[in-house]
Structures are given as structure tokens and as C-alpha cells.
Amino acid sequence: MLSTTQGLLKYGFQYAFTxxxxxxxxxxxxxxxxxxxxxxxxxxxxxxxxxxxxxxDWQRTARNKANFGFTSxxxxxxxxxxxxxxxxxxxxxxxxxxxxxxxxxxLTQENKVLEHKYLSDRxxxxxDRQHDKYYxxxxxxxxxxxxxxxxxxxxxxxxxxxxxxxxxxEYVQQKTFENYWFGALYGTLIIMGLYNLILAITLRSLVYFxxxxxxxxxxxxxxxxxxxxxxxxWPQYPxxxxxxxxxxxxxxxxxxxxxxxxxxxxxxYAPTLAHFxxxxxxxxxxxxxxxxxxxxxxxxxxxxxxxxxxxxxxxxTALNFSWHNRPGAKTFALAWLALxxxxxxxSLSIYNIIPSSPYxxxxxxxxxxxxxxxxxxxxxxxxxxxxxxxxxxxxxxELHLSKYQxxxxxxxxxxxxxxxxxxxxxxxxxxxxxxxxxxxxxxxLNIFHxxxxxxxxxxxLISHLELGRTVEGLPLLCITALDNxxxxxxxxxxxxxxxxxxxxxxxxxxxxxxxxxxxxEEHDRQRMDSLKLLIxxxxxxxxxxxxxxxxxxxxxxxxxxxxxxxxxxxxxxxxEHLNTSFEILKHNEQRISQLVKRFTMVSTGYLQxxxxxxxxEDLLQKISINHQDKLKGLKIHTYYKGPxxxxxxxxxxxxxxxxxxxxxxxxxxVGRDNSKIEIELLVNEERxxxxxxxxxxxxxxxxxxxxxxxxxxxxRGNEETSGLGLYAIxxxxxxxxxxxxxxxxxxxxxxxxxxxxxELPKLKNEE
Numbered sequence: 001m002l003s004t005t006q007g008l009l010k011y012g013f014q015y016a017f018t019x020x021x022x023x024x025x026x027x028x029x030x031x032x033x034x035x036x037x038x039x040x041x042x043x044x045x046x047x048x049x050x051x052x053x054x055x056x057d058w059q060r061t062a063r064n065k066a067n068f069g070f071t072s073x074x075x076x077x078x079x080x081x082x083x084x085x086x087x088x089x090x091x092x093x094x095x096x097x098x099x100x101x102x103x104x105x106x107l108t109q110e111n112k113v114l115e116h117k118y119l120s121d122r123x124x125x126x127x128d129r130q131h132d133k134y135y136x137x138x139x140x141x142x143x144x145x146x147x148x149x150x151x152x153x154x155x156x157x158x159x160x161x162x163x164x165x166x167x168x169x170e171y172v173q174q175k176t177f178e179n180y181w182f183g184a185l186y187g188t189l190i191i192m193g194l195y196n197l198i199l200a201i202t203l204r205s206l207v208y209f210x211x212x213x214x215x216x217x218x219x220x221x222x223x224x225x226x227x228x229x230x231x232x233x234w235p236q237y238p239x240x241x242x243x244x245x246x247x248x249x250x251x252x253x254x255x256x257x258x259x260x261x262x263x264x265x266x267x268x269y270a271p272t273l274a275h276f277x278x279x280x281x282x283x284x285x286x287x288x289x290x291x292x293x294x295x296x297x298x299x300x301x302x303x304x305x306x307x308x309x310x311x312x313x314x315x316x317t318a319l320n321f322s323w324h325n326r327p328g329a330k331t332f333a334l335a336w337l338a339l340x341x342x343x344x345x346x347s348l349s350i351y352n353i354i355p356s357s358p359y360x361x362x363x364x365x366x367x368x369x370x371x372x373x374x375x376x377x378x379x380x381x382x383x384x385x386x387x388x389x390x391x392x393x394x395x396x397x398e399l400h401l402s403k404y405q406x407x408x409x410x411x412x413x414x415x416x417x418x419x420x421x422x423x424x425x426x427x428x429x430x431x432x433x434x435x436x437x438x439x440x441x442x443x444x445l446n447i448f449h450x451x452x453x454x455x456x457x458x459x460x461l462i463s464h465l466e467l468g469r470t471v472e473g474l475p476l477l478c479i480t481a482l483d484n485x486x487x488x489x490x491x492x493x494x495x496x497x498x499x500x501x502x503x504x505x506x507x508x509x510x511x512x513x514x515x516x517x518x519x520x521e522e523h524d525r526q527r528m529d530s531l532k533l534l535i536x537x538x539x540x541x542x543x544x545x546x547x548x549x550x551x552x553x554x555x556x557x558x559x560x561x562x563x564x565x566x567x568x569x570x571x572x573x574x575x576e577h578l579n580t581s582f583e584i585l586k587h588n589e590q591r592i593s594q595l596v597k598r599f600t601m602v603s604t605g606y607l608q609x610x611x612x613x614x615x616x617e618d619l620l621q622k623i624s625i626n627h628q629d630k631l632k633g634l635k636i637h638t639y640y641k642g643p644x645x646x647x648x649x650x651x652x653x654x655x656x657x658x659x660x661x662x663x664x665x666x667x668x669x670v671g672r673d674n675s676k677i678e679i680e681l682l683v684n685e686e687r688x689x690x691x692x693x694x695x696x697x698x699x700x701x702x703x704x705x706x707x708x709x710x711x712x713x714x715x716r717g718n719e720e721t722s723g724l725g726l727y728a729i730x731x732x733x734x735x736x737x738x739x740x741x742x743x744x745x746x747x748x749x750x751x752x753x754x755x756x757x758x759e760l761p762k763l764k765n766e767e
Contacts, residue, residue: 034062034063034064034079034165035060035061035062035063036060036061036062036063036066036077036078036079036163037058037059037060037077037078037079038058038059038060038061038066038068038075038076038077038078039051039056039057039058039059039075039076039078040068040071040073040074040075040076041073041074041075041076041152042073043074044072044073044074044154046074046076048104048106048113048116048150048152051076051150052108052111052150056076058078063079063162063163063164063165064162064163064164065162066160066161066162066163067158067159067160067161067162068159068160068161069158069159070157070158070159070297070300070301071159073159074152074153074154075152075153075154075159075161076150076151076152077149077150077151077153077161077163078148078149078150078151079093079148079149079151079163079165080146080147080148080149081093081107081139081141081146081147081148081149081165082141082145082146082147083141083142083143083144083145083146084144085143085144086143086144087143088140088141088142088143089140089141089167089168090138090139090140090141090167090168091138091139091141091165091166091167091168092136092137092138092139092165092166092167092168092171093105093136093137093138093139093149093163093164093165094132094134094135094136094137094163094164094165094166094171095134095135095151095153095161095162095163096134096162096163096164097134097135097160097161097162098121098133098134098135098225098226098227098230099121099155099157099158099160099225099227099245100120100121100135100153100155100157100161101120101121101122101154101155101156101157101242102118102120102122102152102153102154102155103118103119103120103135103151103152103153104116104117104118104151104152104153105117105118105119105137105149105150105151106149106150106151106152107139107147107148107149108147108148108149108150109145109146109147109148114147115139117137119135119137120238121227121230121238121241121242122238122242123238124235124236124237124238125230125231125235125236125238129231131231132175132231133226133227133228133230133231134227137149151163156295156296156297157245157296157297157300158300182226182228185222185365185369186219186223186228188369188373189215189218189219189369189372190219192215192372192373192376193212193215193216193219196208196211196212196215196376196379197212199379199383200212203383206262207259207262207263207379207382208379210255210258210259210262210263211255211259211375211376211379213254213255214252214255214256214259214372215372216251217248217251217252217253217254217255218252218368218372220244220247220248220251221245221248221249221251221252221364222248222364222365222368223244223248224241224244224245224247224248225245225248225364226365229241229244230244242296245296245300246291246296246299246300246303247291249300249303249304249307250288250291250303253284253288253303253306253307253310254284254285254288256284256307256310256311256314257277257280257281257284257310257314258281259375260277260314260317260318260332260336261274261277261281263328263332263375263378263379264317264318264321264326264328264329264332265326265327266317269321269324269326270317273317280310280313283306284306284310287302287303287306290302291303307343308343308344311336311339311340311343312340314336315333315336315337315340318332318333318336319333321333327382327385328378328381328382331374331375331377331378331381332375332378334374335370335371335372335374335375335378336371338367338370338371338374339367339368339371340367341363341367342363342364342365342366342367342368342370342371343363343364343367345363345364345367409428409429410428410429411428411430411506412430412508413430413506413507413508414427414428414430414431414432414433414434414435414488414506414507414508414509415427415428415430415431415505415506416428416431416447416504416505416506416507417502417503417504417505418446418447418502418503418505419502419503420462420501420502420503421446422446422447422503423445423446424445424446424447425502427445431507434480434486434488434507434509435478435480435481435507436480436481436482436484437481438481447503447505461474461490461492462492462494462503465492465493465494465503471490471491471492471493472491473489473490473491473508474489474490474491475487475488475489475490475510475514476488476489476490478507486509486511487509487510487511487513487514487515488507488508488509488510488511489507489508489510490505490507491505491506491507492504492505493505610649611647611648611649612647612648612649612650613645613646613647614645614646614647614648614650614653615644615645616640616642616645616646616681616683617638617640619650619653619654619681620638620639620640620657620679620681621638623636623638623654623657623658623661623679624636624638624679626658627658627661627662627665630661630665631665631669631675633673633674633675634665634669634675634676634677635674635675635676635677636661636676636677636679637676637677637678637679638678638679638680638681639678639679639680639681640680640681640682640683641680641681641682641683642681642682642683642684642688643683646683646688648688648737649736649737652732652736652737655728655729655732656690656729656732656733657679657690657692659726659728659729660692660729661677663726664677664694664696667696668694668696668697668698669694669695669696670696672695672696672697674695675694675695675696676694676695677692677693677694678691678692678693678694679691679692680692687739687759688759689757689759690757691757692757699743729741739759740759741757741759742757
């Protein structure tokens with residue numbers, strides 16, 4: 001591959017050197033050329049009689065290099081035709097440039113006009129053109145005679161007027177050579193176009209389609225510039241023919257920048273440059289419509305200018321990418337170098353900066369053909385490279401597949417694939433081992449019937465997946481083929497589109513861990529139940545003597561009132577001391593009574609709750625109003641989202657929310673200005689969620705795991721606290737509602753304070 005690139009580069013430099021040498025030859029061979037006289041008629045109104053009778057200042061130039069660039073003048077040419085032989089001679093005078101609007105040819109002898117011929121590309125192609133795409137005039141010269149030919153040319157295109165005079169045999173030879181050359185040129189372009197179009201359709205490659213578009217535009221352009229299109233394809237449409245050079249210049253421009261953009265992968269390797277290319281292409285798109293409003297000269301200058309600017313930019317990009325060894329850049333740079341050199345020669349000759357010659361006039365054909373051949377080779381190399389990469393990727397994929405299959409069958413996790421209806425398509429050995437399938441007699445294995453203990457669980461998980469949710473490592477109680485219960489961690493995912501979906505998943509045996517966890521949870525539950533029974537029993541046992549003590553203190557209070565009326569002053573002081581002692585005793589008894597009431601809240605067994613329909617918004621508003629004045633400056637904001645009513649336990653739900661508010665007032669919001677509590681109650685088809693937040697001092701990380709333990713408090717000694725508030729809330733949420741609550745402290749740095757998230761299963765309406 002490297003040697004091929006080096007060979008192409010070597011050939012490209014040889015081509016460039018040859019082009020430069022041809023420029024030198026065309027510029028320094030004036031003495032060997034036959035001379036031609038010319039005159040510029042700025043008025044464009046002079047006739048042949050005016051030219052012959054006036055003192056015209058004729059200038060001299062070489063016949064084959066007469067080039068006057070873009071001009072609005074009428075150009076008069078004069079040349080001599082001589083036949084020194086003793087027989088008639090048939091000569092052919094030809095202007096080798098087809099894009100001329102008006103050509104008048106006058107054959108004169110001894111100051112007399114013998115013949116006048118008029119040719120134009122503004123009229124339909126006819127027999128007057130002598131079956132030549134150029135402007136051909138045939139003259140029969142008598143023996144030993146001398147003639148003068150006057151040519152008047154007027155055109156909007158470049159005034160390129162190379163004149164050649166052929167004898168009959170020379171003309172036939174020249175015409176045969178041109179037919180061979182242009183036949184080979186167009187044949188090569190057509191074959192390349194069809195070949196690459198087939199490849200583009202077969203491979204569905206955007207780069208190939210762009211290349212075919214560029215190649216077709218180039219073919220159209222050279223057919224317009226060389227006159228072949230007017231002679232063979234649209235001979236009866238002169239108006240269209242006058243637009244074809246502009247159309248031909250615009251056509252390749254539509255594909256030039258995109259071809260370079262995608263072939264060099266500019267977006268991948270130079271994202272910033274990609275924006276620049278898009279801007280350049282926008283300029284091209286805006287310039288092309290203007291061609292239909294500009295005159296021919298302005299449109300031609302515009303398109304030549306665009307191509308003269310954009311081609312070096314593409315070349316510099318390709319050279320830069322070649323320097324950084326980007327794929328295909330060297331070959332593309334070589335191709336574009338050929339185009340830039342040929343385009344430069346053509347443009348410089350059109351603007352009369354360098355002399356016009358057969359080399360410069362056909363430079364675009366030479367360079368464009370070489371560029372297209374090189375790019376075609378580069379595209380072929382890209383296909384070859386893509387095939388090599390595809391084969392390598394195929395080998396790697398086969399290797400990865402074998403490794404995957406090995407991992408699949410030797411994985412400690414059970415891996416399976418199933419249809420949407422649950423039918424298992426494939427599974428590995430670990431799945432058979434975990435699910436005890438060695439003795440499974442059934443031929444159909446279904447995850448709905450043979451995996452979960454409750455088939456509804458799997459169906460609910462599939463519904464979660466269809467909603468875009470994930471199922472990863474979910475503990476699930478399953479039934480093996482031998483009817484043994486087993487805890488598994490299940491992960492599921494949906495693969496494929498809606499028409500061809502499969503369920504991919506794997507299971508991990510977590511039975512031992514879940515068994516230990518269940519045992520621990522059961523021990524904890526039994527311990528908590530024992531604790532609740534103990535606390536409830538103590539409260540019940542204390543409640544009776546406590547009531548008797550309070551009754552006795554009330555009786556003593558009545559006796560004190562009677563003694564106070566009848567005792568003397570000396571006895572009153574002693575009685576006051578006795579009353580103070582009784583007041584202290586009474587206060588302590590009341591504290592014990594309040595503590596006993598809190599004890600009774602610990603057990604859900606004392607909450608004789610029944611599910612009712614709850615108006616969520618009304619519930620929050622009532623709770624907010626009842627607690628709004630418990631702390632000065634406190635603001636309670638509530639938000640409810642869900643149906644008008646939902647089914648749940650109203651009193652326990654009220655106790656939970658009010659308990660959180662009381663906890664914030666007693667602990668988090670003490671001494672804080674602008675105290676605020678936010679409560680969100682969200683109800684959907686499956687559960688209720690409570691988001692609770694206050695802007696208090698928050699909870700320290702070291703006590704976060706202790707706040708729900710019984711008798712834990714940060715305000716030890718405070719008569720209003722006993723350490724049972726959050727414990728009672730936790731007890732109600734978990735044991736009555738079967739829900740869960742999480743402290744979300746510090747999740748949002750913009751909202752410091754206490755954050756609590758509670759999930760409660762929504763009860764169904766039994767009616």
C-alpha cells in the first residue's frame with residue numbers, strides 16, 4: 001500500500017512538472033508560430049467596408065495563441081491565405097474554441113469581398129457548421145493566388161481565438177486524432193460513471209454517490225466547453241447551449257465540498273474545520289441560483305472564482321491530513337493537485353494571464369480525468385480496506401463469540417433468553433443447576449410458570465420494563481423444577497424492536513443470604529413484638545396504680561382546701577409546705593401519665609384503624625391549619641397530586657404527618673427564623689409517597705441510624721420529649737402500612753434541613 005501511494009505521488013509530481021513545462025513551451029514559442037493581425041473594435045459597429053477603407057491600427061499575435069480574455073469589444077482578425085502551386089488547393093480555416101456568439105468570415109482578394117459566411121452558437125446547429133464542433137470555414141484557393149480573410153468575432157464568453165489553417169489531408173488527420181482522443185475521454189468517463197454508480201447502489205455508499213455526481217458534472221462541463229454537447233446532444237437548443245458552461249461549472253461544485261468532506265472524514269478528524277466547510281458549501285448553494293440572474297460574463301467569472309478559491313482549500317486540507325497520516329488523504333491530495341494545476345491553467349488562459357494553447361485549453365480535461373481516475377482508485381482502496389477491516393472484525397467477532405459462549409456456559413450466574421410470552425429460548429448450565437432442571441420432564445420451559453413462585457410477579461416486571469424501568473438484582477422467591485423454594489436475584493431487560501422483542505436475563509442464587517436475612521428480620525420482628533408487648537404490658541400495669549394515685553391526689557387536694565379554711569396562721573405555713581410537696585408529686589404523676597400514653601402509641605395493636613376514602617388535599621390543609629400557630633413565624637406548604645380520594649388509614653396517616661411536624665418544631669426548628677415545612681403527598685395507582693422537608697438544623701450523620709430507635713432523643717431532660725416520636729412513626733409505617741421510610745439528608749445542598757421519603761402501599765377499594 002505504501003509503495004502504491006509513493007508511486008502515485010511520483011507520477012503526480014511528474015504530471016505537475018509536465019504541465020509547468022507545457023506552460024513554458026506555450027509561452028516562449030512565439031517566433032515559431034504563424035502571425036495573425038487583430039484589431040479591437042470598441043464600438044462594435046464597424047463593418048467590413050469600414051475596416052478595409054479606414055486606417056486601422058492592426059496588431060500582431062500568434063495564430064494559435066490569440067486570447068483576449070473577457071471583453072465587450074468586437075475583435076477583427078486578418079490573415080493571409082496563399083496558394084503558390086499550379087493547382088487548386090482546398091484549405092480549412094478553423095477557430096478552435098466553440099463558445100463564440102457571432103463569427104463573420106470574409107474572404108477577399110484584391111480588395112474585393114468574394115465570400116461572406118456567418119456562424120453562431122445562438123442558432124441551431126446546422127449543416128453550415130460542416131459537422132465540426134468548432135467554427136470551420138472551407139475555402140477553395142485557385143492556383144498561384146493570394147487571399148485575405150477577415151474574421152469578426154463578438155461573444156460574451158472568453159475571447160479565446162486560436163486560429164489554425166489546414167490543408168485537406170491535414171484536416172482529416174487532425175479531425176481523426178480529435179475524434180479518437182475525445183472518444184477515449186468520454187468513453188472512459190462513461191465507463192467510470194456506470195461502474196461507480198453500480199458500486200454506489202450496491203454498497204449504498206454516500207461517498208460513491210457524491211463521486212458519481214461529481215463525475216457526471218465534470219463530463220457535462222467538458223462536453224459544454226468543448227462543444228461536443230451542442231454538436232451531438234442538444235444541437236437544436238442554442239438557448240440552453242449558452243447556459244451549459246455555467247450549468248457545467250455549477251454542477252460539479254454541488255458535489256466538490258461534500259465529496260472532500262466525507263471522503264476525508266473531516267467531521268471525525270477536524271470538527272472545527274467541519275463547520276468551516278459547511279459555511280463554504282452554503283456560499284456555493286447561495287451562489288448557484290444567482291447564475292440565472294447574472295449575465296454570462298459575470299456568472300462565468302463567479303463560478304471560476306469559486307472553483308479557483310475552493311480547490312486550493314480542499315488541497316490544503318488534504319495535504320494537512322496527509323501530514324497527519326489520515327486514511328486516504330495522500331491519494332486524495334494527489335488527485336486534487338492534478339485538478340488544481342489543470343484548473344489554474346484553464347482559468348489563467350481564460351483571463352488572458354497566460355497564452356492560450358492546446359495544452360491550456362485541454363488542461364481541465366487532462367487534469368480532471370487524472371483526478372477522477374485517482375479518486376476512483378482511492379475509493380477502490382477504501383472498499384478493499386473496508387473488506388479487510390470487515391474480515392478482521394468478523395474474525396474478532398467469531399473469537400469474541402466463542403469466548404462469550406464459553407463464559408455463557410461457565411458463568412456462575414444463570415443466563416437465559418426468552419420470548420415475550422415467557423417461552424425460554426436458551427439458557428446456560430448454571431441456569432439448569434440453579435433451577436434444578438436435570439430432572440425436569442417438561443419440554444416447554446417458561447419463565448412465568450417455571451421461575452417465579454407467583455407468575456404475576458414476572459408479568460409485573462415485564463410491564464415495568466415496557467415502561468422504561470429497570471429490573472436489576474431484584475430478590476424473587478422462585479420454585480425450582482423439583483418444587484423447592486429458592487431465593488434468586490433476578491435481572492431482566494428487553495431487547496430488539498417492538499416487532500421482534502426478546503427478554504434477556506440472568507439469575508443468581510442468593511438463597512443462603514436471603515434465608516439469613518429473613519431469619520434476622522424474623523428475630524428482629526419477634527424482638528420488637530416482645531418489646532411492644534413489654535412496653536404495652538408495663539403501661540397497662542402502671543396505668544391502674546397511676547390512676548389510683550391521681551385519684552388520691554385529687555382527694556388530698558380537697559382535704560387541703562378544707563384545712564386551709566379552718567387552720568390558724570401558725571399552721572398555715574406548715575400546710576403550705578405540705579401543699580408544695582403534693583404539687584410536685586401531682587406533676588410527676590401527670591408526667592408518668594403522659595409517658596404511659598406515649599407507650600401505648602408504640603404498638604399498632606392499639607390503633608383500631610379501618611381503611612376509608614381520604615381526600616388528600618383536604619387532609620393536608622387541616623393538618624397545616626392545626627399546626628401553623630405552634631411555632632412563631634412557621635409556614636407549612638403542602639402539595640397534593642393524585643385522585644380526588646384514595647383508600648388508606650386516615651387516623652394513622654394523620655398521626656404520622658403530625659408526628660413529623662411536632663418533631664420538627666421540638667428539635668429542628670428551635671431558634672430558627674423563617675421556619676418552613678414542605679409536605680408533598682403523591683398518590684398513583686400503586687402507592688402513596690410522602691416527601692417531607694423542613695429547613696431546620698438537620699440531622700448529624702453520626703445519629704442518622706439511631707433516630708428511629710425507641711427512647712433515643714437529642715433533647716434528653718426535656719419534659720416534652722421521650723424519644724418515642726419517630727420510633728412510633730416508624731412502627732406505624734412499617735407494621736400497619738407495610739411501607740418504608742428513608743432519611744434523605746443532604747441530597748440537595750440548596751435545601752438544607754431534614755428530608756424524609758415515605759412509601760406506603762395504596763390500598764384497594766374492596767367495594
